[in-house]
Amino acid sequence: MTLALRAVPSASAATQNAVIRAQGLSKTYTAKSGPHVHALDPIDLDINDGEFVSVVGPSGCGKSTLLRLIAGLDPQTGGTLALGGRAVEGPSNEVGVVFQAANLLPWLTVRENVRLPLRVGGREWKVGNRVDDLIAMTGLSDFAERYPYELSGGMQQRAGICRALARDPKILLMDEPFGALDALTRERMNLELQRIWQTNAKTILLITHSISEAIFLGSRVIVMSARPGRIIADLPVDIPRPRSLDAILAHPSYQSLSRQIRALLNAQGEVE
Amino acid sequence: MSAVADSTAVAAVNKADVRPQRDNALLLVVAVFLVILGCWMLAVYRFDVPSYILPKPDAVLWALWSGLAVSPTSPIGYYLPLWGSLKNAAGGFLIGSVLGVSLGSLMAEFRTVEKSVMPYAFALQSLPKVAIAPLIVIWFGFGDGSKIAISALLAFFPMLINSFTGLRSVEPEKIDLMRSLSASRFETYRIVKLPHAAPYIFAGLDMAVVYALLGTIVAEFLGAQQGMGVVITQAQAITDVAGVFAALIILGALGIALHGLVRRAELRVVHWAHRNQK
Incomplete structure (x- = not known):
């Protein structure tokens, strides 16, 4: 980054x-x-x-x-x-898309949500620590293993922004x-x-x-x-x-x- | 059996209501049990209802005891027939559930499958499926096959309808998300649709597990070497009403246990859908 x-x-x-x-x-x-x-x-x-x-x-x-x-x-x-x-x-x-109201997947943790773009779409993504860097950048490190329903609306949207940035x-x-x-x-x-x-x-x-x-x-x-x-x-x-x-x-x-x-x-x- | 579709909705509603006030609910259950027991004793001891219509509570208790307090391998105990019924019900439950979710998934994913299968699914759904049981016995014989087949048939429909409904109810934004990531159809199914449908599928499993047991018992009524259905028909043949009652109580307890197992599994697997109940 x-x-x-x-x-x-x-x-x-x-x-x-x-x-x-x-x-x-x-x-x-x-x-x-x-x-x-x-x-x-x-x-x-x-x-x-x-x-x-x-x-x-x-x-x-x-x-x-x-x-x-x-x-x-x-x-x-x-x-x-x-x-x-x-x-x-x-x-x-x-192109990364940030949706209304975060649109996180409730069955995935914050880290898994942010990592989602890197494990779909039929391509290997070599991004090193990018996921953790993004989570740290938005101050979500302590919540990386939490589920979206345990987060406030603002934190959810921060995770949504991280996800949109995952593929850089x-x-x-x-x-x-x-x-x-x-x-x-x-x-x-x-x-x-x-x-x-x-x-x-x-x-x-x-x-x-x-x-x-x-x-x-x-x-x-x-x-x-x-x-x-x-x-x-x-x-x-x-x-x-x-x-x-x-x-x-x-x-x-x-x-x-x-x-x-x-x-x-x-x-x-x-x-x- | 035609109430299958309706009870889908009911099962979903009950779940939301009952949980938070479980302690009160337990008290109520005990109170209702005592009232029923009171009426029963009143009928037997005060109004002298004959024992071939309504057995004495202690006769039922004795029948239960003599079926339970034996070696697990004893031919007169409940354990062997219970195992026989449970085995076939479990087999039917597994087959019916897997087929139901599979066909439900194909219907949800492919419009052509939906359009060609849906009318038949609804036609079969509105048919009293227990009425097909004699036909299935003709096809599969009096052995385990017919029990498993009827159980599978009864378990199949709630799974089909619930998985289809669940898979189709995914919010369009979540599909947009996966499309924006160029996700394949299968990735979208596996990562978004299937987890989204999980609460619906569990509501289906909750019904399917009880229907599978029902299917096995009904098949056993039509003829079997072993099983709880046989225990009931044999007791009935000698007008041992207390024995019938005891067998029904065993089946009721089994149904509650199976329901509890499904609920426990659900709370673990779809924890995000129960966030308000933690």
Whole structure:
């Protein structure tokens, strides 16, 4: 595990090394009976290596659809989608997914849950002490042999993040990972996620309902419209890191961004 | 026997309710036993119900004693017939359970299997299976084969239905997780679906173990050299009602013991599903 702090890449260096590139990407779910669901309008999106991109939008706006397409869980119905220049045809080892409410397997211990990605998928993974390193990094060492039901919600999601990092993927996709947590735990998890991002060279796409979480964590905040989802704003967050919860609330950029995003979402008729 | 499907749900519900207040429950059980015993004695001693209809409690106790307080190899004791019945019931239970979980798994995994087998499974399920017993005796003879076959048939259905239901009830997020890891179908089955279905499968085992015993006894009624079913029919033939009662008590105790064994195994194996009861 590399422990080098990296600077956020500047926007100009961006386009040449897009790690995720979507062009005209769209998704329509076809139902056997009833109307087709037009979940995602054609969108263009470039996410660069090492970026932390937050996505906010009204419920059912296609945020999760976007994530499922990038994760290779659903095929797109239009446009192209490439990870590191290669078209997405299914789940990739370069992508780790953090699910809502941790989604741990209750019959496995924390260590077994974190190790799960290393023992499936028909491939030998040589990772040394990676599993234990990840568990230590998130402060779960004392709970490695415990079962998920013996852990708090925050600890469960930490284990979920460890599991997503087990194959050392380039990209981490997070689908409202802290939505089920109480406010205090959520803030602590935000700080922790910022630390994980800064110490591991990852590109992170975070889907969230929380405007403050989106700004606090994101190098960019993408605002999506109500269904069918479109990108209605792509806002850089120029607040220096490491960000602290106290400092960011007082930062002028935070306040203007927050107002701007809220106005965009209000125009869509919904805000948290 | 047509109540098999219904009791699946009932068994699952009871489990959640009964456990936390076990001490109270035990007291209640003892109280109900005393009330039944009281009514029984009242009927026999006060209302003079004849002993060929209702035997005296002490006659039943004596019959029990004379069946239990003998050498394990004695032909008049309960041990040999009990062993004979248990052996065949266990064989049927094993065969029926393995086949039930196997077919349940195939049905849960493959839509084609589900669509082609499900109608027949339900048709057979709603048939009173004990009524097939004479046919099975014709096919398998009066030996152990017919006992094992009927036990297996009775054990098969709760296992089929419960494993199928359990395997199909896996949350889609867990399947998404395994897909995101490019897990094979068998890995997903082994690591996610089967453990998820384990509590359902244990509820099925709980019923299957009792049905397997029932199957063996019914088969023995139709003709056998040895077994608890034979003990009952022989006592009945000489109107030894106390003997019938004693044999039924033995079978009841056996059923409770088997249920307890399954419960113990369940608590160990699917500990995560009982986290609220620790």
